[in-house]
């Protein structure tokens with residue numbers, strides 16, 4: 001079991017205990033435990049196996065034993081038993097907004113609702129609206145949530161799939177039969193969410209590359225497999241496609257499979273205007289047309305069209321081709337442009353590192369400043385700071401700033417916006433801060449107009 005697997009077991013235990021109506025503190029302990037395991041800096045699996053987890057904040061004795069059991073046996077008896085009390089599909093209900101553990105438990109007990117499909121059925125046939133606490137309005141909201149869920153069910157967040165993408169790229173690079181390797185599609189374009197991952201490799205032995213790809217341990221299912229392409233799935237349901245081409249075809253395939261489709265269509269039209277037919281393998285020159293300069297790299301395709309190289313993030317056919325032609329492409333923000341960041345927590349509230357550790361880590365990253373914005377007192381579940389603790393932190397930050405060279409900490413706060421739009425600290429204290437992040441953390445269900453007034457009032461705080 002990996003640390004991620006162990007954290008997932010704790011997350012699921014927390015959900016199941018909530019379903020059973022167990023003590024909230026017990027539920028909280030598993031949620032905290034899951035987060036601690038996820039964020040742990042060292043090799044928590046090895047430590048758990050060796051029974052060396054004593055003294056780690058966020059992991060009490062009961063959880064420590066469970067981690068040891070998972071690290072040594074690969075499963076957890078307690079979880080297996082708990083899980084057997086409910087159908088597996090019930091976890092899907094937690095992804096539907098508007099449904100909490102109490103409602104899910106009721107739906108399961110009264111109407112045998114065991115998953116999203118069942119939920120949709122009882123909402124549509126009127127059974128749900130007869131349950132206590134489930135008026136017609138609730139049911140309409142639930143149906144909207146289900147529709148939203150269905151629409152986005154096949155989307156993955158870029159950051160969530162990045163580890164898989166990097167792992168697969170690394171495995172392909174290690175393969176001696178592989179020449180060039182890239183990841184294409186929406187991932188390369190840096191979209192916030194992607195539907196699948198598109199890998200591209202060049203090789204003289206495509207079949208061997210395909211065989212090695214589908215056999216990678218991250219993949220649990222093969223959807224399709226041929227001589228030059230394959231589609232597989234990870235255990236989280238993420239589809240990964242691989243296409244293997246020759247070295248000469250690689251730049252064309254890279255361009256084609258990076259997309260977007262709209263960008264490709266526009267590129268093909270520009271080529272046609274010069275008598276060239278562009279596809280995923282080559283540019284074919286029609287009779288009488290001037291041939292393009294040789295293409296070895298993807299940028300050569302753009303050069304052939306008299307264009308600057310267009311970064312993948314810009315390839316959505318929203319004016320980038322004309323801009324590339326006239327040398328007016330915008331410069332993208334790069335990691336080296338990042339000088340600091342403002343929304344950071346420390347162990348004073350619910351962060352994983354101390355103020356001193358955060359300051360050191362920021363300097364190690366080459367940042368010039370770091371803003372500290374721990375939670376405020378109303379976020380008690382996140383151990384938010386009250387006025388006394390915040391003033392102490394401000395003083396600490398000011399004192400630390402005396403010693404830095406070319407680096408600065410800013411004293412801020414992530415202040416709760418209260419129900420009426422007022423802020424969680426009085427104006428005198430807010431004025432002592434360098435900046436404020438204001439957030440809504442509770443009473444999320446106000447009508448639209450009231451919520452808007454609430455936010456505007458917060459923004460207008462002097």
Ligand code: DGT
Pocket residue numbers: 184185186187193194195196197198256257258259260261264265
């Ligand atoms: P996704 O997977 O929905 O997040 O977005 P993409 O852009 O990765 O789309 P995908 O995986 O279906 O296809 C990868 C690329 O292949 C796409 O960006 C452009 C190219 N492509 C796919 N279908 C077509 C098509 O019908 N025409 C053209 N010109 N290009 C296509």
Ligand code: CA
Pocket residue numbers: 185186187194195196197198
């Ligand atoms: Ca894709």
Ligand code: CA
Pocket residue numbers: 185196197198241
């Ligand atoms: Ca694809």
